[in-house]
Amino acid sequence: MLPMGRDDRDAGADQLRSLIAQSCQLLARRGLVEGILGHVSARVPGTDQILIRARGPAERGLVHTEPADIRLMTMDGALSTTDREAGWRVPNEYPIHTAVYQARPEVTAVVHAHPRAALLCGLAGLTPRPVIGAYNIPALHLARAGIPVYPRPVLITRPQLAAEMLAAMGSSDVCILRGHGVTVAGPGVPEATLRALDLEMLCQLTLGLARLGASPPEVPPADLAELPDLGGQFNVQMTWNALTGE
Numbered sequence: 391m392l393p394m395g396r397d398d399r400d401a402g403a404d405q406l407r408s409l410i411a412q413s414c415q416l417l418a419r420r421g422l423v424e425g426i427l428g429h430v431s432a433r434v435p436g437t438d439q440i441l442i443r444a445r446g447p448a449e450r451g452l453v454h455t456e457p458a459d460i461r462l463m464t465m466d467g468a469l470s471t472t473d474r475e476a477g478w479r480v481p482n483e484y485p486i487h488t489a490v491y492q493a494r495p496e497v498t499a500v501v502h503a504h505p506r507a508a509l510l511c512g513l514a515g516l517t518p519r520p521v522i523g524a525y526n527i528p529a530l531h532l533a534r535a536g537i538p539v540y541p542r543p544v545l546i547t548r549p550q551l552a553a554e555m556l557a558a559m560g561s562s563d564v565c566i567l568r569g570h571g572v573t574v575a576g577p578g579v580p581e582a583t584l585r586a587l588d589l590e591m592l593c594q595l596t597l598g599l600a601r602l603g604a605s606p607p608e609v610p611p612a613d614l615a616e617l618p619d620l621g622g623q624f625n626v627q628m629t630w631n632a633l634t635g636e
């Protein structure tokens with residue numbers, strides 16, 4: 391493979407900016423983030439830099455995110471001097487993102503949001519169980535893997551707190567932050583975003599079942615065997631195109 395040139399990197403970064411902006415808009419439309427709270431980031435391939443949804447002087451909320459709102463940040467949470475002087479600021483909770491990237495080389499995108507059903511599940515001590523099947527197969531697998539909970543409702547503004555969250559999250563791609571929100575990781579912005587939507591659907595389902603007093607059995611092995619992995623083209627690319635084109 392030819393080494394990546396500067397033009398290739400710039401084009402790749404522009405594509406990531408667009409994906410992150412689409413992710414912020416989608417999460418806002420689906421109610422996973424409100425107002426100016428919540429952020430999405432991506433690792434720039436081949437570098438130790440992160441593209442992250444920053445806040446500028448013309449901040450209008452996540453639903454109005456544009457590619458220009460996505461700025462380059464170092465692993466220490468620093469923006470360029472030019473960006474700082476122009477009034478850009480990284481989110482206070484940027485350590486959520488940098489901690490995951492530094493500990494998990496396979497992760498290239500991180501979503502942090504404050505969705506309502508995950509909040510209620512965390513506070514109520516309810517954990518999504520693998521009770522659905524063909525309704526949403528990726529969500530079934532998410533529930534089967536188990537959903538860890540970080541128990542402290544703190545603002546994660548320091549590396550020490552982010553390390554605690556990471557310890558709770560372990561090798562999972564999702565973590566409920568009790569009394570706070572969720573952290574979701576993935577091998578790309580679409581994957582992490584769709585996983586965040588699936589997690590919130592599972593939490594809504596869990597709340598609904600709890601209100602009904604229902605406790606359905608988990609999907610049995612014979613039925614699991616009839617639920618194939620439909621692949622990334624179906625589960626990620628087609629779904630992402632459908633949801634971002636709404």
Ligand SMILES: [Zn+2]
Pocket residue numbers: 428483502503504570571
């Ligand atoms: Zn937060």
